Amino acid sequence: LQISELTPSGTSIGNKSIHLSLVIPTYKERDNIKNVVRILSQLLDEAIPGNYELIIVDDDSPDRTWEVAQSLMEVYPQLQVMRRQQERGLSSAVIRGWQVARGRVLGVIDGDLQHPPEILTQLLSAIEQGADLAVASRHVEGGGVSSWSVVRRFLSRGAQVLGLTILPGVLGRVSDPMSGYFMVRRSAIAGVTLNPVGYKILLEVIGRGKVSEIAEVGYVFCERKQGESKVTWKQYVDYIHHLLRLRISTGRLGKISQKVDFPIGRFLRFGLVGLSGVFVDMTVLYLLSDPTTLAWPLTRSKILAGEIAICNNFLWNDAWTFADVSVNQQEWRHRLKRFLKFNIVCLAGLVLNVLVLNLVFNFLIPNRYIANLIAIAVATIWNFWVNLKLSWRV
Ligand code: GDD
Ligand code: MN
DSSP, X not given: OBBOXXXXXXXXXXXXXXXXXEEEEESSOHHHHHHHHHHHHHHHHHHSTTSEEEEEEEOOOTTOHHHHHHHHTTTOTTEEEXXXXXXXXXXXXXXXXXXXXXXXXXXEOXXXXXXXXXXXXXXXXXXXXXXXXXXXXXXXXXOEESSOOHHHHHHHHHHHHHHHHHOHHHHXXXXXXXXXXXXXXHHHHBTOBOOOOSSOHHHHHHHHSOOOOEEEEEOEEOOOSSSOOXXXXXXXXXXXXXXXXXXXXXXXXXXXXXXSXXXXXXXXXXXXXXXXXXXXXXXXXXXXXXXXTTOOOHHHHHHHHXXXXXXXXXXXXXXXXXXXXXXXXXXHHHHHHHXXXXXXXXXXXXXXXXXXXXXXXXXXXXXXXXXXXXXXXXXXXXXXXXXXXXTSOO
């Protein structure tokens, strides 16, 4: 699916161009949509009067959301409603909306008031100041989610880490790649073929668009007032499928795209800290498990030695490797949050370490020490990259 360029007189369908086209994808939002249109219109009538349009794209909702939406068009002249009966899906709904849009800036917002409308003005000014893409993010200062279950938080973070691993050149550029609330300059995606797979249209925009400058605005993802989320396991499967498609078609496998240069200096410091951790691990293992000292069982000693080494590494990394980042977040709650994330990432790194060690030792190089070195190298790159993006958010 492609978005057309704007001609001087307006769009390819021949009408005057305007500043913002905001697409609202809906599926069973009958009880929300009236409020959404009213609040968005009020806000945009104030910010950019007469220079915006709202485009509701409804997938033939069984609760007839499209009917309520169509009835609103008399009251709100800048509202368009598209009722799709042949296609379904969040991403394709957004793209279809953008295809009929007249705006120089294309935006998307959910139709259930979970995305606070007041952020729109901050997104608009970020675009004004030159950003190609302005993303409302839950993971920057001022961002957050209201009462999300631990499972949903874990899944969301897990999806983010998976994305960072499979598609660093794309996922590494925004703190909230899952966001469904953003604005993009039409020129950044005009003429580009966007694949309407899955739930995450933002991946397509960053992965395929000509996006050089990205701005992020923190927002708190609110609780739904009516209806329920349509996110199911299928969306998560779609998401992985989407990452792999993007990786293959954009060749961003592991290759750090030109916009995200690999911080070698920081990586070297991280590696040195890791070495000190190996030294701490070995020393504690000796003190706890050697027959001449406490002679504790090996596994218990290793777990304790590993955890003490992780604490050692965190303190050095926080005070040296990432000092420039952590210096302005010294409150205890920030440090504790960073430590917990660092710990979880490193424990996952430990699991990866053991898996790679066994894989290499049993199938590639039958020398346990060389296999262990390779495993430590893989785990160190994992620990560095994911901590860079998740714990210190560089
Ligand atoms: N047209 C259309 N077709 N709209 C859909 C479909 C669909 O198949 N599925 C969902 N929608 C609409 C919903 O009506 C809602 O307006 C919006 O897309 C988001 O759907 P939810 O089911 O409410 O998703 P969520 O709240 O769990 O997550 C949303 O916010 C996250 C954070 O920004 C989604 O936008 C996620 O993609 C996003 O990561
Ligand atoms: Mn929602």
